[in-house]
Amino acid sequence: MIYGLGILKGLGVTLKHFIYSYLEDVRYLFEGGRYQPRHLPARQGPRARGVFTVQYPKEKLPLPENFRYIPFLVYDTQENKIKCTSCGICAKVCPPQCIWIVRGTDPQTGRPKPEPEAFYIDATICMSCGFCAEFCPFDAIKMDHDYELSAYERYESLLFDLPRLLKPDTYHARIHPSDWAREIAEKEAEKAKKGEKAAAHASS
């Protein structure tokens, strides 16, 4: 055994990594530099060599559709109303119990109405598990892709209330395209079924 050979081999590996990081720079030299958005998948993918770096916050990694952070409530822009019926399943299924819902009441009849009067999510407690979105029977609560929630104090900024939680369905469609397509397809199927039933009823 030759002493020092193992160390030399090891240093060879670090030298290879060092050279690769510059080779990558050379590769992108005439394509506007390495940190162009169009190069991101190649730089971060399984074939990438050299240094894995993202110039955050100038550059951000694209998020997969399934990515989940804090939940938000979907606002139906076509029907101009909140999708949530305040059924409370999200609060029931939430493991750290970070959701509070106050059910609305009709001022004239005094009866409960199917929409929330107040809705709170404590983002300091939320463990981003996504159960609320997974088990909501009305597709009214979804997981957001916005992960930049830092605040200077804990309780005021991170206790999300209804106005802050509401986001339009166009936003939901943009960040969850396949989920949105499934919802639309289900809606269409339901509509067609209703139409069929009505036609059958009319003919009888």
Next chain:
Amino acid sequence: MGQFARADTGEVVEPKTLRTERLVVNMGPQHPSTHGVFRMVVTLDGETIVRLEPVMGYLHRNHEKIGERNMYLQNMPYTDRLDYICSMSNNLGYAIAVEKLLGIKPPERAEYLRVIMAEFTRIVNHLWAIGFLLNDLGAFFTPALYAIEERELILDLFEEASGSRMMCNYMRFGGVAHDVSDDWIARARELVYNRLPRAIEELDRYLTHNELIKARCQGVGVLPPDLAVAYSTAGPVLRASGIPYDVRRAEPYSIYDRFDFDVAVRYNGDVYDRYLIRIDEMWQSLRILRQALDQIPKGEIQAGKKQYMIRVPAGQAYGRVENPKGELGFYLVSDGSPNPYRYHIRAPSFINLTALNEMCKGHKVADVVVILGSIDIVLGEVDR
């Protein structure tokens, strides 16, 4: 042996007349994640360890108590936090325990996805463990950096499949939460067939025959096979001591009985063998992954309808899996109510730590951190 002069009086004394006594030192926290949670009380004779007592606790997570308050499903994201490097295989262990009680079986595709995720997790864990073992050895950050680079690529796959890189919350009772696309499978194959073998081979070339690593690891922290069994250690710690015990073979779960792989075993029981066994296991995981990715069928990913409130029949079950750190077991007692009556976890990190005293005896203070690194613990599992 020369003569010594006393610092206070300047009196010259012979060594044999020196009065020596054992010193008890609180060692640690040696890592930011162990503050208040883990320390070692070492009894020293000079610089040699005579006795070492690991002091664990005070993380105050109440994992098991919260688990008895929660509905069965609600425990799933809590298992992610148990060993936060291996959330996918933690999920699997818990899902298996509840499925035993429910008497249900996931569909084929879900079983394959579970195995793929669990084996990727093993590679993630071992890359991390080897990187940080070298960190503990004083190699600073380069090996860890190279290991983490590869890990990131696997976490990309986890993120796409489950929605989160580390807190995956991916398994459900009777299946998995989301299906994966053909593109996902293609990228996983690229990793398994090309990238990861190269990376493991490079890590091997970089570290295995390095003289400094051999000098610091060979013959250090030896755990003889009889003691390894007596302390009921598991995983790489047990197999590096020459006991070829692996739950995937001893009591095959999911679809592990279909795959061709060897149980990695080494015989010296020292830090070096625990490092080598992790390299061996990564190769074996790649073997399983190749088979699983080649054979994965199309189809359903969930048996029956996904429910948030399940009624589990009264009874008890112990679901166990071969986690990267060793046997992870979930013991559940159900009284038929929506939440477990008793929820207990057999955590490998905690049990492997009990053998630390035996491994450290007779070694120097500088070796303790390396030996601890070779056990590969996560404190979330140690104090539940």
